[in-house]
Every structure is written in C-alpha cells, then in structure tokens.
Amino acid sequence: MRYLNALGAAIVTAATLTGCAIKPQPISGDERLKSMMTDQSEMYSKQESIKGPMTFYDALARALKYNFDHRLTMMEAVLQDTQLSVATINMLPKLTANAGYLGRQDQLFSESQDIFGNRSLRQSTSQDTGRGVADLSFAWNILDFGVSYFQAKQQADRVLIAQERRRKVVNNLIKEVLQAYWSASIADRLLPKLVPVLEQSERALALSKTIEDGRLQPVVGVLEYQRSLLRIIDQLKKLKSDLSVAKPKLAGLINAPMSTTLVLANPDQTPEPPELKVPVAELENLGLFYRPELREEMYQERISRTDAWKEMLKVLPGLTIPLSVNWDTNSFLLHQMWLEAGARTTFNLINLIAAPKIWKSAQTQIEVAKTRRKALSVTALVQINVGYQQYLRALDSYKSSTELSKVDQGIFTAVSNSADNDAGSELERIHAATSALASQLEKEQSLSEVYAALGNIYASIGLDPATGSIENVNVRTLSANLERNMDRWYKGQLPKLPKIAAATPVNLSAK
Known part of the structure; x- marks a missing residue:
C-alpha cells in the first residue's frame, strides 16, 4: 500500500511539473507602446534647459553630463564599484543561522545486538517524536579567504578599467562635438546666404542657355561659363x-530633442584656428602615457597576474575552522545547548597533478596581455602620426582656402562695381558672387576640418579635460572648467609626463 501511495504521489508531481512548463511570451504591443512613451518622457528629463546662445564649451559640457553613451559608462563604473564591495564582503568568514522543527509519525525505538548476534537491550528510544533544533555556525576556510582576496584585487582593477573606458568615451565626445559644433556654426552663418545665391545661379544658368541657343555670344565661351557655374x-x-545635418548631429550628442532650435554663440568674425606647436615625439609619449586603451591593458595584465596566483592557491590544501552553537529541544538530552569546535583540512590531489598546466596557462594569459598592449601601442603611435599629418593638411588647406576666398571676394567686388549693366555683365556678376560664396564656404569647412583634426589628436593621445566630478556641477560651471583646460591645449600647454629618477623617456618612433 505504501508503494502505491508513493507511486501516486510521483505521478501527481510529474503532472504538476508538466503543467508548469515555460512557454515563450512575446512582449505585447501595449507593453512596447508604454515602454516607448516612458522612454520618450525620460530621455530628456532631469536636464538643465538651454538658455541663451550656446558656446562650444557649453555644448561639450552638456554632452558630458547628458549624453547617454557617457552616462552608461559612468553607471558601469558605479556597478563595478558596487561589485567590489560585494567581493570585499566575500572575504569574510561564513556565519549562518539555522532553525527548524523535526517530527516523525512513530516513536524512534531501537534495540542493540552483541558480537555473538544476541539482542542485548530491550527496545528503547532517546529522541522525542517532535523537537525543535537551531544552530549558529561560524566557519572560516583559509583557502577560500585567499581566493576571495585575489578576486577582490581583480575586481578593484576592473573598477579602474571602467574609469578608463569612461575616459575613452570622453575623448570621442570631444572629437565629435568639435566637428559637429563648428559645422553647425558654419551652417548658421552661411546657409541663409546660400539659398538666394543658388537661385541666382540657376537663373544665370538658364539665361546662359538662352544666349547659347540664340548665338548671342561665342559658343565656346558660353559653354565654358556653364561648365564653371555647374561645378x-x-x-x-x-x-x-x-x-544641413550638423545641427541634428549636435543635438544628438548633447541629448537635446531633435525639435529643439539650437542657437549658437557665433563669433562676429571667423576665429583663426589654433596652431598646435608641439613636436610629434612629445605627442607620441603623451599618447603612450595617457591613452585609455593602453592603461586598460595594463590593468588587464595585472588581473592576469593575480589570476595566476589565485589558480596556484587552489592547489594548496584548505583548512576549515568551524565553530557553532547548537540547541535541541529533545527532552532526553542532558544538555540541550552546547558548543562545537573543530578543524578540518582538504587536499585536492587532482589539482596538484594539474598545477604545472594551470601555471603555464596563467603565464600565457600574462604574455597575451603584454602582447596586446604592445600591439595597441603601435596602433596608438600610428593614429597620433596620422592625426598630426591630417591636422597639418587641414591647416594648410584652411590657409589656401582663405587666400582663395580673398581673391574671389575681390573679383566679386570688382565685378559688382562695374558700370556695365548688360546681360553678359550680370552673368559675370552672378558667377563671381557664386564663386565668392563657394570659396567662403570652403574656407569655413576647412576651419571645421582643422578642429576635427585637433579632436582626433586629443582623442588619439587620450587627454581628458573634465577634471573632477561632473555629476554635482551645473553646465555653466563645467563649461568654464572645460574652457580653461582646452584653452591651454590650444596654446600648446599639454600635460607633462611625470619625471622619474634615473629614467629617460623613450621615443619609440625613432627605433
């Protein structure tokens, strides 16, 4: 009968588990809509409103405070710091408390048998059918403590890695905001002039085709005029x-709604681009010292070294020291509360056999981290040199386009002051006006490329102008701090490497 009851219970349990099978549950349309509306309402909340014309430093400050890529890396750093606290707590001994009730249907009667097979005692019991039990146990395993200690050290390095990844995002934001802001500034100043000039150019092109059809001027001259105007x-x-896409890009970088009308603090005159008077060798050394990816790999190497010691520690025997306070309501016990203590050691012999393999694997990880850091160092040097050459080319292009703009503006002024008012003179005036605007636009675009190249250099070096916490400061204060730091960069006052006694900086590009 008992076996039938057990079989029936098993069948009921199996049927219950089958009924509890998990099936895929896609998110409903209402849930997606609710999530979308919630995200839209929260994406731009808890931000300072944009007041007045916005300078480049205001834009960069807003990007650092509100850009979600940057905020994500900051949250990841906080998460890693929280996990460090957990890893530190894991080093503590284990302290557990247990309490419960034990009961049985029949009394626990038993009897004894001597060596000859004779029953020596009558059936008896020393345990109540129902009793309460509890204990408070303290256990400390020295091997687990050592492993937890090394894991906490690794987690501390991961906290620093998260900070370096935040710096990398900051570097990219500087580069992107530099280009987007100056492109948007150019758009503000020159797009209003562009539309009427394009309309005049289209009319001039149509008029030149009429002149061509009527053979009013030499055909070759008219066609050359059309070719030049079309270009x-x-x-x-x-x-x-x-x-036209500069402002939407800038709005995305500073996390402003796309419908926001961004008013930029445009200067009265186009500012001259800063000239970076720093030797390439100094930029290389700065890059090898400050680059976030290289510093991250140094921490990764340290994690690998710690991992080697952690794995070898597991080979050693473990010593556990348990200590507990116990309580039992069994009425047959003389002492219902008692203290237990002891010591126990364990030794996994398989780990001892595998120790050479474990050590070799750990050392290989260290070498991989070193090689990866060297490969990234070469990449950093290439990016710094390429970025510097792009900057020089952009600066040279700006100077050339500035001279060309002066010439085209002079031609337009001369043609406009001409006394002739015939169709040919009007075509020449429109052509001159179009050329002058195109040259001015090209000059302004070259200025934007200079700032973009500067941003590439700063990013390839790994400089971070946002010193200190940015969470508890307003946009205006952060903007002023960024302006002070970046103004020094523009003047060539880049950070200096720390001096080490009896050590000479190595110029890797010279080898």
Whole structure:
C-alpha cells in the first residue's frame, strides 16, 4: 500500500511539473507602446534647459553630463564599484543561522545486538517524536579567504578599467562635438546666404542657355561659363547637404530633442584656428602615457597576474575552522545547548597533478596581455602620426582656402562695381558672387576640418579635460572648467609626463 501511495504521489508531481512548463511570451504591443512613451518622457528629463546662445564649451559640457553613451559608462563604473564591495564582503568568514522543527509519525525505538548476534537491550528510544533544533555556525576556510582576496584585487582593477573606458568615451565626445559644433556654426552663418545665391545661379544658368541657343555670344565661351557655374553649383549643393545635418548631429550628442532650435554663440568674425606647436615625439609619449586603451591593458595584465596566483592557491590544501552553537529541544538530552569546535583540512590531489598546466596557462594569459598592449601601442603611435599629418593638411588647406576666398571676394567686388549693366555683365556678376560664396564656404569647412583634426589628436593621445566630478556641477560651471583646460591645449600647454629618477623617456618612433 505504501508503494502505491508513493507511486501516486510521483505521478501527481510529474503532472504538476508538466503543467508548469515555460512557454515563450512575446512582449505585447501595449507593453512596447508604454515602454516607448516612458522612454520618450525620460530621455530628456532631469536636464538643465538651454538658455541663451550656446558656446562650444557649453555644448561639450552638456554632452558630458547628458549624453547617454557617457552616462552608461559612468553607471558601469558605479556597478563595478558596487561589485567590489560585494567581493570585499566575500572575504569574510561564513556565519549562518539555522532553525527548524523535526517530527516523525512513530516513536524512534531501537534495540542493540552483541558480537555473538544476541539482542542485548530491550527496545528503547532517546529522541522525542517532535523537537525543535537551531544552530549558529561560524566557519572560516583559509583557502577560500585567499581566493576571495585575489578576486577582490581583480575586481578593484576592473573598477579602474571602467574609469578608463569612461575616459575613452570622453575623448570621442570631444572629437565629435568639435566637428559637429563648428559645422553647425558654419551652417548658421552661411546657409541663409546660400539659398538666394543658388537661385541666382540657376537663373544665370538658364539665361546662359538662352544666349547659347540664340548665338548671342561665342559658343565656346558660353559653354565654358556653364561648365564653371555647374561645378560651383554642385559644390554648393554638397556643402549645403553636409551643413544641413550638423545641427541634428549636435543635438544628438548633447541629448537635446531633435525639435529643439539650437542657437549658437557665433563669433562676429571667423576665429583663426589654433596652431598646435608641439613636436610629434612629445605627442607620441603623451599618447603612450595617457591613452585609455593602453592603461586598460595594463590593468588587464595585472588581473592576469593575480589570476595566476589565485589558480596556484587552489592547489594548496584548505583548512576549515568551524565553530557553532547548537540547541535541541529533545527532552532526553542532558544538555540541550552546547558548543562545537573543530578543524578540518582538504587536499585536492587532482589539482596538484594539474598545477604545472594551470601555471603555464596563467603565464600565457600574462604574455597575451603584454602582447596586446604592445600591439595597441603601435596602433596608438600610428593614429597620433596620422592625426598630426591630417591636422597639418587641414591647416594648410584652411590657409589656401582663405587666400582663395580673398581673391574671389575681390573679383566679386570688382565685378559688382562695374558700370556695365548688360546681360553678359550680370552673368559675370552672378558667377563671381557664386564663386565668392563657394570659396567662403570652403574656407569655413576647412576651419571645421582643422578642429576635427585637433579632436582626433586629443582623442588619439587620450587627454581628458573634465577634471573632477561632473555629476554635482551645473553646465555653466563645467563649461568654464572645460574652457580653461582646452584653452591651454590650444596654446600648446599639454600635460607633462611625470619625471622619474634615473629614467629617460623613450621615443619609440625613432627605433
């Protein structure tokens, strides 16, 4: 009968588990809609409103405070710090408390048998059918403590890695905001002039075709005029297309709604781009010292070294020291509360056999980390040199386009002051006006490229202008701090490497 009851219980349990099978549950449309509306309401909440014209430093400050990529890395750093606290707690001994009730249907009667097989005692019991039990146990395993200690050290390095990854995002934000802001500034100042000039150019092109059809001027001269005008019109349209997306990009970087009308603090005159008068060798050394990826790999190497010691520690015998206070309501016990203590050691012999393999694997991880850091160092040097050459090229292009803009502006002024008012002179005036605007746009675009190249250099070096905490400061204060730091960079006052006694900085590019 008992076996039938047990079989029936097993069948009922199996049927219950089958009924509890998990099936895929797609998110409903209402849930997606609710999530979408919640995200839209929270994406731009808890931000300072944009007041007045926005400078570049205001834009960068807003990007550092509100850009979600940056905020994500900051949250990841906080998460790693929280996990460090957990890893530190794991080093503590184990302290557990247990309490419960034990009961049985029949009394626990038993009898004894001597060596000859004779029953020596009558059936008796020393345990109540129902009793309460509790204990408070303290256990400390020296091997577990050592492993937890090394794990906590590794987690501390992961906290620093998270900070370096935040710095990398900051570097990329500087580069992207530099380019987007100055492109948006150009768009603000020159797009209003671009539309009427394009309309005039289209009319001039149509008029030149009429002159060509009527054979009013030499055909070759008219066709050359059309070719020149078409090239300028195509150039203007491409520049207009590039400039039109600058403000949406900037709005995305500073986490402003796309419908926001961004008013920029445009200067009265186009500022001259800063000239970075720093030797490439100094930039290389700065990059090898400050680059976030290289510093991250140094921490990864340290984690690998710690992992080697942690794995070898597991080979050693473990010593456990248990200590507990126990309580039992069994009425047959003379002492219902008692203290237990002891010591126990364990030794996994398989780990001892595998120790050479474990050590070799750990050493290989260290070498991989070293090699990866060296490979990233070479990549950093290449990026710094390429970025510097791009900066020089952008600066040279700006100077050339500035001279060309002066020439085209002079031609437009001369043509506009001409006394002739015939159709040919009007075509020449429109052509000159279009060329002058195209040259000015090209000059301004070259200025944007200079700042973009500077941003590439700063990013390839790994400089971070946001010193200190940015969470508890407002946009205006952070903007002023960024302006002070970056103004020194523009003047060539980059951070200096710390001096080490009896050590000479090595220029790797010279080897």
